[in-house]
Each structure stands twice: as C-alpha cells, then as structure tokens.
Amino acid sequence: MIEHELLFLGLLMEGPKHGYEIKRLLEEELFPFVGLKVKSIYYPLKKMEQLGLVDKDVGREGKWPEKYVYSITPKGRKIFDHLITESFFSIERPYFNIDLSLYFLEYVDKKIAKRRLKARVIFLSRIKRDLGNLQKNVKVQKKHLLIILAHDIDLVEAEIRSLNKLIDSLN
Numbered sequence: 001m002i003e004h005e006l007l008f009l010g011l012l013m014e015g016p017k018h019g020y021e022i023k024r025l026l027e028e029e030l031f032p033f034v035g036l037k038v039k040s041i042y043y044p045l046k047k048m049e050q051l052g053l054v055d056k057d058v059g060r061e062g063k064w065p066e067k068y069v070y071s072i073t074p075k076g077r078k079i080f081d082h083l084i085t086e087s088f089f090s091i092e093r094p095y096f097n098i099d100l101s102l103y104f105l106e107y108v109d110k111k112i113a114k115r116r117l118k119a120r121v122i123f124l125s126r127i128k129r130d131l132g133n134l135q136k137n138v139k140v141q142k143k144h145l146l147i148i149l150a151h152d153i154d155l156v157e158a159e160i161r162s163l164n165k166l167i168d169s170l171n
Contacts, residue, residue: 004044005053006087009072009080012054016071019045032134033148045070053079096159102166110170117167121160128156 007030011022023041031037038044048054053076057069072080098120105113135149 004038005048005079006083007038008041008044008048008070009053009076009083012070012072012076013080016057016069018059018067018069020067022070029145033145033152048076052076114167114170117163117170121163121167124156124160124163128153128160131156 007026008022011017011025017025019041022045026038026041045054045056049056049070052073054070055073057071059067059069101108108116131149131153135146135153138145138149
C-alpha cells in the first residue's frame with residue numbers, strides 16, 4: 001500500500017482531482033514510466049480517506065452525474081513527505097530475470113549462450129531506441145518524465161555494456 005499511497009498522494013499534490021482524472025493519469029502517464037499498475041483506484045482512495053489523508057467532495061457540473069473530487073489533507077501532505085523521503089532512501093539490490101540464467105551459464109553451450117545473449121542485446125537496443133523516441137516526444141513541461149526516461153536509458157545502456165563484456169568473455 002505504501003507505493004499506492006505515494007502514487008495517489010503525489011498526484012493530489014498537484015491539486016484536487018476526480019476519480020476518472022486520477023485513473024487516466026495512472027494509465028496514460030505514469031504506467032508507461034514507472035510500471036506500477038493499480039487495479040482499482042477507489043479502494044485505496046477510500047482507505048486514505050478513512051485515514052484522513054484525503055478528503056472527498058461531491059461535485060456536479062450541469063446535467064452530468066455527481067463526481068467525487070479528491071484532495072490531499074494536511075495530514076496527507078505530511079505522510080507524502082515521509083513516503084517520498086523513504087522512497088529516496090530505499091535501496092535494494094536489484095535482481096534481474098537473466099541472473100538465474102547467468103547462474104547456470106556453465107551448463108549452456110558457449111555458442112548457444114552467445115547467440116541468446118546477443119539476441120537479448122538486440123532486444124535491449126530496441127528498448128533503448130523506444131525510450132529515446134519517447135524522450136523526444138515528451139512535452140518539455142513534463143521534466144519529471146524526462147528524468148525517468150534518462151534514468152531508464154542509463155540502466156539499459158549499462159546492461160548492454162555488461163552483456164557485451166560477457167559475450168566477449170565467452171570466446
């Protein structure tokens with residue numbers, strides 16, 4: 001729930017939002033960059049409302065049905081500050097799917113291993129290209145997305161370098 005609280009409270013730091021707007025931001029803007037999927041937005045919002053982290057107001061525009069508009073409370077801002085600080089300092093050793101394959105690499109024919117590793121490098125190069133294209137298409141006012149993309153590109157480049165060294169060592 002901590003990631004969800006940080007996610008929802010962070011979105012509400014920009015200002016009050018109705019449920020549909022929060023859902024749209026999660027699906028269209030955040031998911032492609034942080035990979036965090038949320039099945040339901042209303043359950044976590046209800047829990048945060050019960051904890052006093054968000055307020056829910058009912059609004060109506062013209063003949064449209066009622067909308068719930070959520071806003072962050074002072075307690076929610078305090079919790080957001082705590083969660084964002086915790087997130088900055090939360091460092092865990094990364095584990096990659098390929099690590100298990102590398103553990104058993106000695107049992108794989110070197111030619112086959114090199115071919116598979118080269119295929120992975122090609123796939124990672126495509127991901128890097130796609131991230132670069134995304135970077136070119138992000139609106140300048142969304143600098144936080146550019147920061148995420150630059151970080152992701154750095155990580156992909158590091159894996160490509162590491163795999164190329166491994167491929168060279170398999171001669």
